[in-house]
Amino acid sequence: MTTTDQPQDLLTTFVAQARWFGGKGRDFSITGGRRLGEVPGHVADGPHVAIDLVTLSFEDGGADEYYQLPLAFYAEPQERIAHAHLGQWHDEDFGTCHVYDAVHDREAMACWLRSFADPPESGPLAFHRLPGHELDLETHSTLFAGEQSNSSVAFGDDSLMKVFRKITPGANPDISIHEVLTTAGSDHVAALYGWLDTPSLTTEGEPTDQVLQLAMLQQFLKTATDGWDLALASVRNLFAEADLHADEVGGDFAGESARLGEALAEVHASLAHHFPTEERSAAQVGALAAAMRDRLEAALLVVPGLAPHADRLRAAYDDLAALESVRVQRIHGDLHLGQTLRTVRGWKIVDFEGEPAKPLSERVLPDSPWRDVAGMLRSFDYAPRVVERTWGNTDDDNAPQRAYRAAEWAERNRTTFLEAYAGRELTADEHVLLAAYVADKAVYETVYEVRNRPSWVAIPLEAVARIGVS
Ligand SMILES: Nc1ncnc2c1ncn2[C@@H]1O[C@H](COP(=O)(O)OP(=O)(O)O)[C@@H](O)[C@H]1O
Numbered sequence: 001m002t003t004t005d006q007p008q009d010l011l012t013t014f015v016a017q018a019r020w021f022g023g024k025g026r027d028f029s030i031t032g033g034r035r036l037g038e039v040p041g042h043v044a045d046g047p048h049v050a051i052d053l054v055t056l057s058f059e060d061g062g063a064d065e066y067y068q069l070p071l072a073f074y075a076e077p078q079e080r081i082a083h084a085h086l087g088q089w090h091d092e093d094f095g096t097c098h099v100y101d102a103v104h105d106r107e108a109m110a111c112w113l114r115s116f117a118d119p120p121e122s123g124p125l126a127f128h129r130l131p132g133h134e135l136d137l138e139t140h141s142t143l144f145a146g147e148q149s150n151s152s153v154a155f156g157d158d159s160l161m162k163v164f165r166k167i168t169p170g171a172n173p174d175i176s177i178h179e180v181l182t183t184a185g186s187d188h189v190a191a192l193y194g195w196l197d198t199p200s201l202t203t204e205g206e207p208t209d210q211v212l213q214l215a216m217l218q219q220f221l222k223t224a225t226d227g228w229d230l231a232l233a234s235v236r237n238l239f240a241e242a243d244l245h246a247d248e249v250g251g252d253f254a255g256e257s258a259r260l261g262e263a264l265a266e267v268h269a270s271l272a273h274h275f276p277t278e279e280r281s282a283a284q285v286g287a288l289a290a291a292m293r294d295r296l297e298a299a300l301l302v303v304p305g306l307a308p309h310a311d312r313l314r315a316a317y318d319d320l321a322a323l324e325s326v327r328v329q330r331i332h333g334d335l336h337l338g339q340t341l342r343t344v345r346g347w348k349i350v351d352f353e354g355e356p357a358k359p360l361s362e363r364v365l366p367d368s369p370w371r372d373v374a375g376m377l378r379s380f381d382y383a384p385r386v387v388e389r390t391w392g393n394t395d396d397d398n399a400p401q402r403a404y405r406a407a408e409w410a411e412r413n414r415t416t417f418l419e420a421y422a423g424r425e426l427t428a429d430e431h432v433l434l435a436a437y438v439a440d441k442a443v444y445e446t447v448y449e450v451r452n453r454p455s456w457v458a459i460p461l462e463a464v465a466r467i468g469v470s
């Protein structure tokens with residue numbers, strides 16, 4: 001094990017400012033660093049590419065977190081990637097170097113891609129491949145601009161590598177679910193081409209029985225359009241035709257909602273077939289309802305505007321607690337329109353990592369598929385309200401008409417999605433379960449919006465205000 005000797009202040013600034021850093025607003029220091037390995041394929045004049053893992057310790061006393069830093073080491077400064085320069089320092093393995101964030105560097109990413117194409121037989125970094133696709137090594141890499149929790153790098157229009165930033169020992173659900181659905185031939189995910197992992201070590205450097213999963217390589221969906229963007233475009237069409245109904249306007253989304261419902265049903269069926277399913281007992285259902293109540297109590301401290309609705313929310317959770325049993329299985333866990341991509345070959349679902357705020361140990365647990373359905377129903381509520389907000393002044397004469405249209409679009413798409421998903425009438429128990437998950441998601445969203453987009457909190461709060469009102 002090599003301990004890196006990096007200037008901690010440069011790395012701290014880099015991590016604190018990175019878009020993928022999940023601890024925004026929390027004071028931390030880097031209290032440890034470990035070189036996980038060098039990506040093979042170094043060529044003369046090219047960079048050495050290494051993956052370091054840094055330990056972040058937080059001043060609020062929260063648990064340490066581990067972040068992956070792929071770094072490119074050059075003897076000379078590189079003008080073309082000046083925007084990704086972390087600094088110059090002496091590295092134990094490579095000497096005094098200019099160090100860059102490797103995901104911005106085509107030369108570094110080319111080494112990485114070659115390692116997937118021709119995996120090294122030994123070394124701490126293990127590149128795994130699924131059969132069936134020959135990687136295009138002539139491509140150039142491009143870092144996706146809209147990176148959120150991770151960094152995604154496209155190799156031409158052939159493959160896409162997602163570099164996970166926050167690392168927890170154990171199987172990453174994005175990889176394990178993509179592996180199972182790819183092997184099962186699912187039409188609704190981008191095929192998995194491979195992944196990178198390395199043994200997890202104890203603090204003394206001894207191997208454990210777990211791995212650190214660092215990156216996944218998958219099919220690049222050439223013709224993809226984000227489902228959220230498509231939904232917003234559909235709502236804008238509707239608002240532009242003030243006198244027409246959703247089903248009369250070009251750009252009606254209902255056909256797409258139905259196809260999305262069918263796609264999710266197929267993904268859930270496949271997950272239920274390939275991963276274990278369980279029947280939760282009445283006591284376990286009670287615990288599920290209790291967890292929702294706890295989430296509400298915590299949210300009430302952050303979002304005072306929830307208070308007038310708390311009793312009706314608790315009633316939804318009481319109804320859930322009265323159910324005899326609930327079937328659970330592996331699910332997506334954080335589904336919304338922004339996790340769906342429309343391609344010429346139908347809808348694809350991406351990002352099976354689960355709810356970002358939950359620890360990995362919870363994100364891999366089976367849950368009810370109605371949680372994913374509820375996530376989509378909430379998203380159909382968000383889209384028209386977001387477009388409505390872009391009109392700004394809500395006092396003009398057409399504001400009531402737009403509000404009516406927004407509700408109509410949401411209702412139409414929720415209904416078509418749900419009908420296509422279930423393919424039959426919901427049972428009374430399913431209605432109760434779905435209502436509880438919708439309530440839980442809306443409560444989660446109020447906290448998410450207060451923390452991330454405070455001016456949007458009215459969107460989930462208005463939804464919460466409608467829950468349990470007959
Ligand atoms: N296989 C793919 N092909 C093309 N674009 C993709 C693919 N997978 C994801 N994307 C795009 O990349 C974005 C980020 O992917 P996502 O898995 O949600 O990353 P993150 O974990 O960083 O949120 C998505 O919103 C989507 O637009």
Ligand SMILES: O=P(O)(O)O[C@H]1O[C@H](CO)[C@@H](O[C@H]2O[C@H](CO)[C@@H](O)[C@H](O)[C@H]2O)[C@H](O)[C@H]1O
Binds near residue numbers: 334
């Ligand atoms: O995409 P992430 O896994 O990071 O999910 C988080 O961010 C989402 C917003 O990007 C957030 O989704 C909420 O806003 C969406 C519109 O921007 C809307 O479509 C979703 O229905 C709504 O929940 C998600 O909750 C959060 O976990």
